[in-house]
Amino acid sequence: xxxxxxxxxxxxxxxxxxxxxxxxxxxxxxxxxxxxxxxxxxxxxxxxxxxxxxxxxxxxxxxxxxxxxxxxxxxxxxxxxxxxxxxxxxxxxxxxxxxxxxxxxxxxxxxxxxxxxxxxxxxxxxxxxxxxxxxxxxxxxxxxxxxxxxxxxxxxxxxxxxxxxxxx
Numbered sequence: 001x002x003x004x005x006x007x008x009x010x011x012x013x014x015x016x017x018x019x020x021x022x023x024x025x026x027x028x029x030x031x032x033x034x035x036x037x038x039x040x041x042x043x044x045x046x047x048x049x050x051x052x053x054x055x056x057x058x059x060x061x062x063x064x065x066x067x068x069x070x071x072x073x074x075x076x077x078x079x080x081x082x083x084x085x086x087x088x089x090x091x092x093x094x095x096x097x098x099x100x101x102x103x104x105x106x107x108x109x110x111x112x113x114x115x116x117x118x119x120x121x122x123x124x125x126x127x128x129x130x131x132x133x134x135x136x137x138x139x140x141x142x143x144x145x146x147x148x149x150x151x152x153x154x155x156x157x158x159x160x161x162x163x164x165x166x167x168x
Contacts, residue, residue, distance in 0.1 A: 080137055084111035089162055091120055091132075095155035097162035106143050106166050113137045123154040142166055 075083070088111040090098045095116075104110065114120045114132040122130045124140070126149070132138050142151065144166045153162040 075139070077137065080111055080113075080139070084109070084139065087111060088113050089153070089164075090115055091122070091155055091161070092116065093118075095120065095158040095161060097153060097155065100162045101164075102162075103165040103167060104142055106147055106168060108142050108166075109139050110142050110164075111137055112140055120155055125151040125153070127151060 081088075087104065087108060089102070090113040092098070093116045112122060112130065112132055114134065114136050117134050119134050119136075120132045122132065124130060124142075126144065127140075127142070130138060130140060142164060144151070148165055148167045151164045151166060152160055153164065155161045
C-alpha cells in the first residue's frame, strides 16, 4: 500500500517537471522571434529581425548630396555610420527624431537615417522636402543663406519632430 502512494507522488512530480520544461521551451522559442518595436532602434544599424537595415546602401534620389554618384561609390550603412555617426538624425518607427535638437555649421552634410520599415517623407523647413526609402538613409547638405537659421523638420504627419540650427 505504501509503495502505491509513493508511485503516485513520483508520477505527479514527473508530470510537473515535464510541464515546466514545455513552458520553458515555448517561452524560449517565442523570445527568439523578436519583431522591431518603436524603442528597438539602435545606433548599430537596426533591430533584431531587421536584415534590410544592415545591408542598406545610400539613397541617392532627389535631395541627396551624392545624387550623381556612381553605384560603386554609394555608402553602405556601416560606412555611413562611421563617417556621419555624430552628424546623423535618426527617425524611428513612429517618426520621432533622435536627436531632436542639434546645431551644425552652414554647409554640413548630415545623415538622415530612416529606421522604419516604411518610406518617410521629411519636410526640412526652407530646404524643402526629402523622401527616404524604408530602412534607408540619405546624406543631405544643411545650408542657408540667412544665418543663423533654425530648420524645423516634419516627418510625415508628425510636425516639429526636430529643430536644427545652422550657424556660421
